[in-house]
Amino acid sequence: MPIRPPSILRGRPLCDILRSxxxxxxxxxxxxxxxxxxxxxxxxxxxxxxxxxxxxxIPTSQFRNHSELTPPKPGEELHVTFxxxxxxxxTFEVAEGDNLLDIGQAHDLEMxxxxxxxxxxxxxxxxxxxxxxxxxLEEPDDDExxxxxxxxxxxxxxxxxxxxxxxKEIDGLRVRxxxxxxxxxxxxxx
Amino acid sequence: MNLALSTNPIRGAARRTWxxxxxxxxxxxxxxxxxxxxxxxxxxxxxxxxxIIGAGPSGFYAAYxxxxxxxxxxxxxxxxxxxxxxxxRFGVAPxxxxxxxxxxxxxxxxxxxxxxxxxxxxxGSDAGRLxxxxxLPHYDAILLSYGASExxxxxxxxxxxxxxxxxxxxxxxxxxxxxxHRDLNPDLASGDGKAVIIGQGNVALDVARILLTxxxxxxxxxxxxxxxxxxxxxxxxxxxxVGRRGPLQVAFTIKEVRELMRLAAxxxxxxxxxxxxxxxxxxxxxxxxxxETVITGSKQYPDLKNWGLSFFSSPRKFLSSSAAPSKLxxxxxxxxxxxxxxxxxxxxxxxVTKDVYASLAFRSIGYRSQPLQGMVEAGVPFDRRRGIISxxxxxxVKPAPGGGEMQVPGLYTTGWVRRGPTGVIASTMxxxxxxxxxxxxxxxxxxxxxxKNRKNKAGWDAVKVQHQKRxxxxxxxxxxxxxxxxxxxxxxxxxxxxxxxxxxxxMLAVLP
Numbered sequence: 168m169p170i171r172p173p174s175i176l177r178g179r180p181l182c183d184i185l186r187s188x189x190x191x192x193x194x195x196x197x198x199x200x201x202x203x204x205x206x207x208x209x210x211x212x213x214x215x216x217x218x219x220x221x222x223x224x225i226p227t228s229q230f231r232n233h234s235e236l237t238p239p240k241p242g243e244e245l246h247v248t249f250x251x252x253x254x255x256x257x258t259f260e261v262a263e264g265d266n267l268l269d270i271g272q273a274h275d276l277e278m279x280x281x282x283x284x285x286x287x288x289x290x291x292x293x294x295x296x297x298x299x300x301x302x303x304l305e306e307p308d309d310d311e312x313x314x315x316x317x318x319x320x321x322x323x324x325x326x327x328x329x330x331x332x333x334x335k336e337i338d339g340l341r342v343r344x345x346x347x348x349x350x351x352x353x354x355x356x357x
Numbered sequence: 358m359n360l361a362l363s364t365n366p367i368r369g370a371a372r373r374t375w376x377x378x379x380x381x382x383x384x385x386x387x388x389x390x391x392x393x394x395x396x397x398x399x400x401x402x403x404x405x406x407x408x409i410i411g412a413g414p415s416g417f418y419a420a421y422x423x424x425x426x427x428x429x430x431x432x433x434x435x436x437x438x439x440x441x442x443x444x445x446r447f448g449v450a451p452x453x454x455x456x457x458x459x460x461x462x463x464x465x466x467x468x469x470x471x472x473x474x475x476x477x478x479x480x481g482s483d484a485g486r487l488x489x490x491x492x493l494p495h496y497d498a499i500l501l502s503y504g505a506s507e508x509x510x511x512x513x514x515x516x517x518x519x520x521x522x523x524x525x526x527x528x529x530x531x532x533x534x535x536x537x538h539r540d541l542n543p544d545l546a547s548g549d550g551k552a553v554i555i556g557q558g559n560v561a562l563d564v565a566r567i568l569l570t571x572x573x574x575x576x577x578x579x580x581x582x583x584x585x586x587x588x589x590x591x592x593x594x595x596x597x598x599v600g601r602r603g604p605l606q607v608a609f610t611i612k613e614v615r616e617l618m619r620l621a622a623x624x625x626x627x628x629x630x631x632x633x634x635x636x637x638x639x640x641x642x643x644x645x646x647x648x649e650t651v652i653t654g655s656k657q658y659p660d661l662k663n664w665g666l667s668f669f670s671s672p673r674k675f676l677s678s679s680a681a682p683s684k685l686x687x688x689x690x691x692x693x694x695x696x697x698x699x700x701x702x703x704x705x706x707x708x709v710t711k712d713v714y715a716s717l718a719f720r721s722i723g724y725r726s727q728p729l730q731g732m733v734e735a736g737v738p739f740d741r742r743r744g745i746i747s748x749x750x751x752x753x754v755k756p757a758p759g760g761g762e763m764q765v766p767g768l769y770t771t772g773w774v775r776r777g778p779t780g781v782i783a784s785t786m787x788x789x790x791x792x793x794x795x796x797x798x799x800x801x802x803x804x805x806x807x808x809k810n811r812k813n814k815a816g817w818d819a820v821k822v823q824h825q826k827r828x829x830x831x832x833x834x835x836x837x838x839x840x841x842x843x844x845x846x847x848x849x850x851x852x853x854x855x856x857x858x859x860x861x862x863x864m865l866a867v868l869p
Contacts, residue, residue, distance in 0.1 A: 316643035
């Protein structure tokens with residue numbers, strides 16, 4: 168089974184849900200593990216706590232549903248760790264061939280794929296945490312580099328999430344989601 | 358320029374409408390309004406009512422953000438046309454279907470139970486429009502995301518007189534089925550086979566690509582049938598894309614230039630590398646890669662059709678020949694050179710002119726936003742020099758009496774009307790997200806909104822009455838579904854994804 172947050176939390180960015188809780192929460196682990204490596208504090212509690220969203224049901228025949236990932240076969244799990252823009256880290260067990268955009272979206276991370284993962288925008292920009300791992304990735308092609316050139320906050324180890332597919336060689340990959348907004352800081356929610 | 362409070366005759370009315378505006382300290386470029394905790398507490402259980410004006414990508418991405426942060430928010434989106442998606446439908450080139458993928462997200466946003474789409478509803482004071490002030494009492498906040506509706510003109514002799522001179526914006530609208538430009542009918546078939554595009558942004562390259570692409574490739578796209586028909590008769594063999602400044606100042610992005618280099622049977626005239634005045638190694642990565650692509654050029658030159666980039670040329674005059682005095686025959690350019698006194702990489706004329714012969718010309722020097730009718734009168738400051746609504750990171754601001762700026766309560770802006778007509782979907786999304794964040798954050802922290810925080814706004818339910826009174830037929834999302842379906846069926850008949858309706862009447866004729 169793909170590892171997902173409990174249904175009550177779906178449809179909203181995870182960090183937002185976490186922030187809106189009065190107490191630190193640990194995501195239940197239905198199978199294997201999602202580890203939350205940072206400790207959440209409750210200083211960002213909203214006075215007005217938003218309700219859980221109603222996820223509309225829509226006909227989605229013509230486009231991919233990102234929430235469906237093939238679960239990894241037992242013994243063949245690969246690991247990838249995302250650090251969200253507000254500093255929380257999540258490690259997921261995924262199957263070979265999954266790309267980072269699909270993984271991020273399947274777990275409701277705040278990660279957009281405006282062009283549906285077709286390498287035509289730069290909204291799924293990720294930053295690989297260490298150079299050594301970056302060097303193990305397949306080289307970005309011209310089209311990916313062209314889009315990265317338009318990415319906000321481009322770094323030496325930037326990639327498009329939709330173009331990075333998990334392989335055994337990059338098991339344990341750690342990526343960071345760049346801050347996507349120009350002016351928002353956590354402190355704005357104090 | 359901003360309409361200063363003291364000189365605005367409508368000031369009293371505007372202030373009554375919006376309550377007392379507070380002066381906010383401005384730190385650097387960020388304005389951080391202070392909220393009232395008591396107001397915030399009262400709001401905890403009140404639904405937030407937001408009107409969004411303009412159903413383009415910026416409006417939808419902002420709605421998406423507000424929905425995800427504040428799912429109880431009731432959002433009504435007003436759109437002048439019966440169909441949504443703005444420039445994603447009418448601007449993005451038909452051979453870029455992947456860029457249009459974002460409409461799947463917008464569709465999801467529109468189907469949220471707290472979202473209402475109100476299409477076919479232009480805002481303004483003319484007959485058949487919904488007056489801007491009619492919205493104000495029924496919402497807590499209004500987000501202006503109606504984009505840039507006009508193109509900049511060159512303002513030179515012959516521009517409005519001779520046939521064969523088009524705005525690139527109109528041409529793009531024409532091939533993409535924008536009703537406003539349905540009848541443009543550019544003459545691509547007669548003339549000398551050369552087109553000049555003035556301006557070096559992505560719109561210029563889109564126009565060049567559409568003119569040069571094999572028409573059978575375009576048949577697979579959702580380009581309109583009438584455009585296909587005209588393009589299939591096109592005799593354009595050469596396109597020259599001209600800029601006032603040099604290769605270091607081009608505004609187009611690498612994807613668009615690479616596509617042109619890859620076009621089958623289209624050659625690129627090599628540029629003079631000495632025009633690049635700085636070593637490539639010293640340039641930032643995006644610019645370096647862009648110029649490398651330009652220098653590498655196409656596989657072959659000349660080819661069946663060709664294009665080129667010309668630099669340091671400023672148009673001065675459109676001219677005709679004595680044989681056909683009403684038609685464009687050539688364009689007079691003045692050579693320019695970098696102005697050593699300019700800190701903004703400006704150029705100055707050298708006095709030397711040259712004539713470029715072409716029977717077709719497109720001006721592509723940027724778009725401009727206009728204030729909506731009745732908007733400035735209602736107190737929304739519009740910066741006419743920059744062609745944007747005066748704002749600080751998407752919060753609409755006006756000059757404060759004691760200097761500095763103050764927020765206009767409840768008014769926000771995003772997209773091209775906020776920052777000017779530049780940027781790709783990703784940048785529009787980023788801006789829309791922070792506009793959405795600012796709106797939600799201001800709401801939660803008790804910042805003043807429209808109508809001095811009065812409760813029980815009714816949104817569309819109340820505006821509807823005004824609407825009916827003016828005989829406007831609202832088009833909702835289920836209506837758009839029908840138009841969408843009809844367009845897809847029309848497309849099927851000609852073997853493409855969609856055949857757009859070219860006029861508002863045709864769109865509305867689908868509806869019961």
